[in-house]
Amino acid sequence: MSLFEREPYSVECVAGSDVAVLRGVMRLPTPAAYDALFAPARALIESGRPSTIDLTGVSFLNSSGIRALASLVLLARDRGAPLQMIADDGIPWQKKTLASFRSISPSLRIASR
Amino acid sequence: MMTTRLYGTLAGMGPDSPHYHGAEGPLSELSLSLVPLAIVAEWTRCGETADFVARYFAHDFDDRELAGNVLSTVVNELLENAVKFASDKSIPARLTVREYAERLCIVTRNVAAPGQAAAFGAAVSRLAEGDPEGMFAERIASPPETGGAGIGLIILRKDYGARVGVRITPSDDGGADVVEVEVEINNGDIEAGESRA
Numbered sequence: 001m002s003l004f005e006r007e008p009y010s011v012e013c014v015a016g017s018d019v020a021v022l023r024g025v026m027r028l029p030t031p032a033a034y035d036a037l038f039a040p041a042r043a044l045i046e047s048g049r050p051s052t053i054d055l056t057g058v059s060f061l062n063s064s065g066i067r068a069l070a071s072l073v074l075l076a077r078d079r080g081a082p083l084q085m086i087a088d089d090g091i092p093w094q095k096k097t098l099a100s101f102r103s104i105s106p107s108l109r110i111a112s113r
Numbered sequence: 114m115m116t117t118r119l120y121g122t123l124a125g126m127g128p129d130s131p132h133y134h135g136a137e138g139p140l141s142e143l144s145l146s147l148v149p150l151a152i153v154a155e156w157t158r159c160g161e162t163a164d165f166v167a168r169y170f171a172h173d174f175d176d177r178e179l180a181g182n183v184l185s186t187v188v189n190e191l192l193e194n195a196v197k198f199a200s201d202k203s204i205p206a207r208l209t210v211r212e213y214a215e216r217l218c219i220v221t222r223n224v225a226a227p228g229q230a231a232a233f234g235a236a237v238s239r240l241a242e243g244d245p246e247g248m249f250a251e252r253i254a255s256p257p258e259t260g261g262a263g264i265g266l267i268i269l270r271k272d273y274g275a276r277v278g279v280r281i282t283p284s285d286d287g288g289a290d291v292v293e294v295e296v297e298i299n300n301g302d303i304e305a306g307e308s309r310a
Binding site: 007025027028029059060062063064066067070074091092093095096097100103104 | 153156157159160179182183185186189190193197246247249250253254263264265268271272273306307308
């Protein structure tokens with residue numbers, strides 16, 4: 001990797017799939033800056049189908065990103081849409097922060113890999 | 114001379130402490146001065162700085178990957194706070210990390226508008242005394258209060274057992290306050306990747 005090559009980040013949601021896959025180092029400056037990035041996951045939840053957000057490829061997520069991710073959890077809760085998150089317990093932020101999401105949405109399912 | 118106000122939990126082990134140069138002093142220290150405007154102009158500088166600082170100190174931990182991940186997370190949050198909170202983004206902010214035998218202390222220093230600084234100090238006091246899990250839930254379920262302690266500090270306290278304190282020094286001429294945020298984390302919690310409390 002060159003000195004100035006940026007750590008990529010992405011959200012992929014293949015058409016017809018119920019899984020949004022998040023990858024990379026996510027450190028955008030504000031929660032609003034995540035709106036466009038998280039749009040595929042938001043659309044998936046808004047469809048009302050049971051959806052999954054795979055976070056195992058996200059090594060860092062700053063607090064703005066955690067707030068943005070929480071807004072997806074709240075959206076699913078308010079719409080009654082089943083939501084599952086797949087986490088990697090070896091990544092420190094995922095292990096504790098995701099568990100805390102259950103306090104705002106007890107129906108949230110968290111699967112560990 | 115205006116009186117410095119203290120909020121939350123402060124170890125008080127900086128260069129002004131009588132213990133600083135003794136056996137209880139830091140084993141290692143790194144200090145950087147950064148102009149907030151430069152980070153606002155190129156936001157990736159914040160994460161890159163956090164990664165550099167994290168790698169620098171992670172060498173002293175058995176599990177460098179895990180410690181580096183935790184340290185980068187913590188330093189990035191504090192640096193983001195200092196940059197966003199700075200009332201004059203052309204005045205350099207300072208980031209200092211001190212490593213002790215059993216803990217790491219991270220201090221940021223920036224200028225802030227007096228009213229905003231006081232509200233921030235009060236919020237940090239609540240964070241030091243309150244239930245961080247409940248504060249986290251409350252914070253993400255409702256819009257942020259102006260000048261309150263950000264969710265980043267709540268996460269550092271909740272997930273990594275960080276002790277958080279703030280030192281606010283008003284200027285003599287009624288201008289911007291100087292705000293120092295001090296976060297202390299046990300080395301054992303850094304190596305575990307979470308608070309073991």
